[in-house]
Amino acid sequence: MWFFLLLIPVGAVLLAVNFDQVVRLSINYYLKHYHSELKLEVSALKIDKINSDFVTFSDLALTQEKSQLSLSGFQLQLAPEKPYWLSRLILEKGQLLLDLDSLSQFLPKEKSPETDSSVLYRQLLSLLSALPEITIKVLNTELFSHQKKAADKLLLEDSHLTFTVGTKVSMNLKTDQQDLVNLQSDFEPGAVAGELTADLGKLNSLIERYFDQPLMITGELSSDFTLVPADAGWALTSNNQVSNSRLDLSGVTGEAVSFVVDGDFILNYRDAALEVITGQDTGLRIKAAADTVKTLKAKLKQQGFGQDIDRLLQENIPQQVFVYPGSTVALDDNNQLLSGNLQLHSQLKNGEITIKLPEFTIAEQKQVINWQLDYQQQQPIKQLGKVALSSDGEISHSPAETKLTIKTGEILLTEVKHQEQEVQQGTFALTKPTLIQLSDETIQLRDKLFFTSTFELVEVSQQNFGEIWAEHVVWQAADNFRADSIWRLDDSLRLTSEHLFNNNIVKGRAILESTPLSELLGRVELPELLTLDGQISNELNYEFELETQALSGKVSGELVNSFGSYDDIAFSDINAGWSCFWRMAKLSCGQLGLSSGQVNVGVNITDMQSRGTFFWDKNNWWYHLNSFKGKLLDGGFSITPLEVAPGQDISGELILEHISLTDLVALQQQPGIELTGFIDGKLPFSYNADGLNINRGKLLNQGGGLIKVDGNPAVEELKKSQPQLKFSLDALKELHYQYLDSEVSMMSDGSTLLKVSVQGKNPDLVEPVHFNYQHDENLFLLLRTLRLTERLSENIEKAINK
Numbered sequence: 001m002w003f004f005l006l007l008i009p010v011g012a013v014l015l016a017v018n019f020d021q022v023v024r025l026s027i028n029y030y031l032k033h034y035h036s037e038l039k040l041e042v043s044a045l046k047i048d049k050i051n052s053d054f055v056t057f058s059d060l061a062l063t064q065e066k067s068q069l070s071l072s073g074f075q076l077q078l079a080p081e082k083p084y085w086l087s088r089l090i091l092e093k094g095q096l097l098l099d100l101d102s103l104s105q106f107l108p109k110e111k112s113p114e115t116d117s118s119v120l121y122r123q124l125l126s127l128l129s130a131l132p133e134i135t136i137k138v139l140n141t142e143l144f145s146h147q148k149k150a151a152d153k154l155l156l157e158d159s160h161l162t163f164t165v166g167t168k169v170s171m172n173l174k175t176d177q178q179d180l181v182n183l184q185s186d187f188e189p190g191a192v193a194g195e196l197t198a199d200l201g202k203l204n205s206l207i208e209r210y211f212d213q214p215l216m217i218t219g220e221l222s223s224d225f226t227l228v229p230a231d232a233g234w235a236l237t238s239n240n241q242v243s244n245s246r247l248d249l250s251g252v253t254g255e256a257v258s259f260v261v262d263g264d265f266i267l268n269y270r271d272a273a274l275e276v277i278t279g280q281d282t283g284l285r286i287k288a289a290a291d292t293v294k295t296l297k298a299k300l301k302q303q304g305f306g307q308d309i310d311r312l313l314q315e316n317i318p319q320q321v322f323v324y325p326g327s328t329v330a331l332d333d334n335n336q337l338l339s340g341n342l343q344l345h346s347q348l349k350n351g352e353i354t355i356k357l358p359e360f361t362i363a364e365q366k367q368v369i370n371w372q373l374d375y376q377q378q379q380p381i382k383q384l385g386k387v388a389l390s391s392d393g394e395i396s397h398s399p400a401e402t403k404l405t406i407k408t409g410e411i412l413l414t415e416v417k418h419q420e421q422e423v424q425q426g427t428f429a430l431t432k433p434t435l436i437q438l439s440d441e442t443i444q445l446r447d448k449l450f451f452t453s454t455f456e457l458v459e460v461s462q463q464n465f466g467e468i469w470a471e472h473v474v475w476q477a478a479d480n481f482r483a484d485s486i487w488r489l490d491d492s493l494r495l496t497s498e499h500l501f502n503n504n505i506v507k508g509r510a511i512l513e514s515t516p517l518s519e520l521l522g523r524v525e526l527p528e529l530l531t532l533d534g535q536i537s538n539e540l541n542y543e544f545e546l547e548t549q550a551l552s553g554k555v556s557g558e559l560v561n562s563f564g565s566y567d568d569i570a571f572s573d574i575n576a577g578w579s580c581f582w583r584m585a586k587l588s589c590g591q592l593g594l595s596s597g598q599v600n601v602g603v604n605i606t607d608m609q610s611r612g613t614f615f616w617d618k619n620n621w622w623y624h625l626n627s628f629k630g631k632l633l634d635g636g637f638s639i640t641p642l643e644v645a646p647g648q649d650i651s652g653e654l655i656l657e658h659i660s661l662t663d664l665v666a667l668q669q670q671p672g673i674e675l676t677g678f679i680d681g682k683l684p685f686s687y688n689a690d691g692l693n694i695n696r697g698k699l700l701n702q703g704g705g706l707i708k709v710d711g712n713p714a715v716e717e718l719k720k721s722q723p724q725l726k727f728s729l730d731a732l733k734e735l736h737y738q739y740l741d742s743e744v745s746m747m748s749d750g751s752t753l754l755k756v757s758v759q760g761k762n763p764d765l766v767e768p769v770h771f772n773y774q775h776d777e778n779l780f781l782l783l784r785t786l787r788l789t790e791r792l793s794e795n796i797e798k799a800i801n802k
Helices: 008-016 019-034 100-106 117-130 200-211 290-302 309-316 517-521 661-668 713-721 723-734 779-801
Strands: 040-050 054-064 067-078 086-099 133-145 150-162 167-175 178-187 192-199 217-228 235-248 258-270 273-278 284-288 320-323 328-332 337-347 351-363 367-377 386-397 402-418 421-430 434-438 443-445 449-460 463-477 480-489 493-502 505-516 530-545 550-566 569-583 586-600 604-617 620-632 635-639 642-644 650-660 673-675 678-688 691-702 705-709 735-746 751-761 769-778
Touching (some): 086 100, 133 200, 150 200, 178 200, 192 200, 200 217, 200 235, 505 517, 517 530, 650 661, 650 691, 661 673, 678 735, 713 723, 723 735, 723 769, 769 779
Parallel strands (some): 086 133
Antiparallel strands (some): 040 054, 054 067, 067 086, 150 167, 178 192, 192 217, 235 258, 258 273, 258 284, 273 328, 284 320, 337 351, 351 367, 386 402, 402 434, 421 449, 434 443, 449 463, 480 493, 493 505, 505 530, 569 586, 586 604, 604 620, 620 635, 620 642, 650 678, 735 751
8 A cells, every 4th residue: 555655745646637547557557667577457447436444446457468357346445454454355246357378377387395384374374364355246257278279257256255363265166157166164273174065077177178187077076174284294184075976087098988976985185195085974886987888888899799798788797886984095195105995895787796905005016905705696697597706815916927816715606507407506615725927918827726616416418416526726837727627426426637728729638437337327217127237437538629619539448347137138247448539520439349258148158249330420320340259059159240320220140150059959958859069050130120030041060960869758749649750750869960951030029930951870770861840939038938947047056055
């Protein structure tokens, strides 16, 4: 006010000159000579009233290059005891045109050195206490920037600043007739406390348009805050509520990634350390924004996901994440350290997931995060049933390496169904902590991964298991992963498996160790009268190409010391072996072998052996019998090579060699009949849906032999009933034959016709003997009778021995 006092001596001059113009010129002279750097000028001034208590300007306009401030109804209330004689400033209405391009030249170019905040606060209070009370009823502001090609209108109304002890500030800033910032605060000697509400979306837009540094967050903010000056810096404590807030991370990620955030949180700042704590009432709710979901869908399509993307997102990706109350994130700017603890929860379409980070520290050179994961699926997912997952561990990262430690882990599956497989419950459990080293392109198992799997109430291709338990070990050598497993099925079957994963190829083998055959056959439906046991072992080797989906493999195994029976046919000492190959959906078995020490079909067959090959593809199969041979009746037999194929009759020839007639006759145990010599034979046969047939087979003697029929009750009775046959039958009492021939035919029901022709000499007769005989017999019934006779003899012998 001292400037105005200088005008008093020249009062006479003022009477002759326009007073308003003199004041304006005087002020401009002062600004030009003493504050020329401001480039500030009073372009209009009109005093409405002036007295010792107040000065009222009906018009006051100030310009600064392209910026202009126009005030109307501007009153200065005077008080000599106040600094500058001003006690209060009242603005009825104002208009501010602000050019941010020219204003930027007055902003500091470099960061000012740090100042003790408590000292700065005391200086600020001292400065404010010297200022008058300010009341702004209406101040319209227009912001513009030609460089940014932007323009905005703001309205400051009903704002009040009182700069005394217990100073109060009330500010109401609007844009487009809507609230932008509302501030109510108190300046106390030791702190600033107040309430703030702001539209972060509109504020973010303003900052982004003019300063290219968006806040990254929009929405409605409500905050109660306390700002305390301290020697080491300002300390801030605030309770905040955000609603309809959107966190935009596109500036960080380079693409559209944003989240909708609602809830309350506490923000503390002291000594360059920022701490955010979710509120104790509602916590925070975070949801991916629509454009983020759209970007994710586009990426999934690029990666080959097609029609079911919406269902995939709804069922497997959290739609909303809830941050539990009490979760804390702290940023220490001095040590460049981010730390805290978090607990996140999300409800999925079919279940819910909880992620806990009990402790994490993130620094420039090292990041360590302790984590816990729990997933509970409430509704079955197609084919997978219900899933529950729990695990915990630690992940650490440094410029040198990234390590993932899994301390515990368990996966629980229930009600799993896939095609012909069904599992009521399955469990995978980690038995030892494991360490995994990660890099941009590789995954390295530093420790062996030990886990078990247990499946209960399992049905596989109509086979039922009460429990399938396995112990697994996975480890890595170079770029290869290997998994070894030991399997136990119902505490009876034991298998081992090995698998090697190498880039695009998976190799492995599964081994069934020597196992009682009855344990396997007990799970399949066998013919009603068949029993079989022994020891079986098998090995499967395979190779699978992931890119081409091509599977190839080899199956080999053996059956040893096997025995059993079919109805009343007993067999023992059976051994078998097989070696089969699978490639391009085709199965070929080049080595199928079977041998048996003894088979009793009524006639004991020993040393039986067969060799064959088998081929199968999706449209056809066939079996080629290369050889089939054995021993019986002191001789041998074989079957010529033959083919077996679906829908075709089987035909071949049974070859008999050196069959003992003595042993053959002894089978029937007929008194008074003796027969010596040996025969060979060729019996053509065919087999079809009706059964086995023999068509005109031939039996022929090997060298001479003797036929003696004397004292046989049936023959003697025949002589009496048919006397005309007596001479011929007596010739058989001692017939030394040189030729014995028989034609053999058999129907599918076992009916057999023998046409026998014998030529020889009886010492009691002068003439040679020619004997022709035709005999009908059911071979199947005969063999069955022989088996029953032998079994009866064995039972009698056992009874006698007892």
